[in-house]
Amino acid sequence: MRETLLVIDGRGYPDALVRVLEAQGYFCVYARGPLKAKALLKEHPVALILWKDNTGNAGLSSDLARVWKAHPQVPVVHLQAAGARAEPFELGSQVCASLPIESADSHLLPSIDRALAPTRPPLPSELDFLGAATGEAGGPSAGARSPRNVTRAPLQMPGTAVSPDEREGLFAPPPPSAGTTWSAGAWRWVRDKFARGP
Numbered sequence: 001m002r003e004t005l006l007v008i009d010g011r012g013y014p015d016a017l018v019r020v021l022e023a024q025g026y027f028c029v030y031a032r033g034p035l036k037a038k039a040l041l042k043e044h045p046v047a048l049i050l051w052k053d054n055t056g057n058a059g060l061s062s063d064l065a066r067v068w069k070a071h072p073q074v075p076v077v078h079l080q081a082a083g084a085r086a087e088p089f090e091l092g093s094q095v096c097a098s099l100p101i102e103s104a105d106s107h108l109l110p111s112i113d114r115a116l117a118p119t120r121p122p123l124p125s126e127l128d129f130l131g132a133a134t135g136e137a138g139g140p141s142a143g144a145r146s147p148r149n150v151t152r153a154p155l156q157m158p159g160t161a162v163s164p165d166e167r168e169g170l171f172a173p174p175p176p177s178a179g180t181t182w183s184a185g186a187w188r189w190v191r192d193k194f195a196r197g198p
Helices: 015-023 034-043 058-069 101-119 126-130 164-171 184-196
Strands: 004-009 027-031 046-053 076-080 095-100
Touching (some): 015 101
Parallel strands (some): 004 027
């Protein structure tokens, strides 16, 4: 799923900026002021706010900061135009990067990547796709991993694309199921059914 960025620009829709972001695989929604920003934060799972601070209006900056402070999990990247009055330290700790608009071309995408890195899940491994680490399709579970403090003889395996942690999970016993257990009667029925044959 593509990450959603809320682009705020008080001077109008930033066509060039949105084209660059969408070319990088982001989905962009646009707000000009705090009312629309608030509505979009409610409607969309916004991963990051990209704020072009180009109006020089301290009241607008303060109103926008109040809107995103209601969503403390969403980081903010601040693009500051020459002459803008607001400083990032006045806007709260959510502002994780502040760049001059003029130099944003080379620094913007790396700043967005750094801001989103803590919220992105790790890339799944080959075993996660196959469900082999847990014996179940759908990915790893915490119970499938062996405790780290248990000492074991290292597995002598040929070099493969499987990491040591994944290999340990692959050969670990499956976790106990946390679901239903069959009654003795159900097991007896299955045993009798297979004993009789077709």
